[in-house]
Amino acid sequence: SKIIAVSKTFELSHIQPLIDYGHLTYGENKVQEAKGKWGGLLETNDNIELHLIGGLQTNKSKDAVKLFKYIHSVDREKLVDTLSAAEKNLNLKRKYFLQVNTGDEEQKSGISIERIEDLYDYAKKKLDIIGLMCIPPVEEDSKKHFEILRELSKKLNLNELSMGMSHDYIEAGLCGATYVRVGSKIFGERS
Numbered sequence: 614s615k616i617i618a619v620s621k622t623f624e625l626s627h628i629q630p631l632i633d634y635g636h637l638t639y640g641e642n643k644v645q646e647a648k649g650k651w652g653g654l655l656e657t658n659d660n661i662e663l664h665l666i667g668g669l670q671t672n673k674s675k676d677a678v679k680l681f682k683y684i685h686s687v688d689r690e691k692l693v694d695t696l697s698a699a700e701k702n703l704n705l706k707r708k709y710f711l712q713v714n715t716g717d718e719e720q721k722s723g724i725s726i727e728r729i730e731d732l733y734d735y736a737k738k739k740l741d742i743i744g745l746m747c748i749p750p751v752e753e754d755s756k757k758h759f760e761i762l763r764e765l766s767k768k769l770n771l772n773e774l775s776m777g778m779s780h781d782y783i784e785a786g787l788c789g790a791t792y793v794r795v796g797s798k799i800f801g802e803r804s
């Protein structure tokens with residue numbers, strides 16, 4: 614799997630050694646934070662690949678498309694529309710994951726398992742959807758959710774799977790993750 618180094622909450626000075634070492638793939642969960650932190654660096658270093666892994670409000674679509682080469686949190690038709698409009702407006706093409714709420718948790722973003730096929734049918738006409746993403750419920754064994762996501766991706770014929778964090782990335786890798794999102798194991802605990 615590819616490792617997305619999740620640098621949310623950390624300042625660039627804390628991340629810089631990993632950039633200098635040559636790691637190019639980073640994850641952030643907030644558009645505004647990412648803009649302040651990475652905006653300048655992206656202008657001079659086009660090799661850096663930012664992934665948006667947090668929920669996205671439609672009114673931030675344009676900023677998100679500008680900053681992130683990959684967006685993992687597409688979970689509704691309205692957002693597909695605003696992202697597609699932003700791509701046209703900026704003349705940019707990005708890659709996207711559909712986020713699935715595999716645990717059917719009320720407070721969590723992501724499309725339900727029942728609606729994923731409909732969303733995919735809609736989204737694939739407007740955006741380059743490359744895979745699925747999930748965040749398993751904290752109190753449950755992640756494996757079950759990784760397997761659900763893998764089966765869904767097979768069914769939809771999608772190749773990429775974004776799953777696994779610091780506490781379960783090994784499990785995710787074994788279940789076929791192509792991207793793992795690792796924060797605290799790399800940068801230390803967040804305050």
Ligand SMILES: *Cc1c(COP(=O)(O)O)cnc(C)c1O
Binds near residue numbers: 667779795
């Ligand atoms: C913060 C975050 C991660 C990384 O979490 P760690 O436990 O620090 O590895 C992964 N995915 C998402 C969606 C996150 O918000």
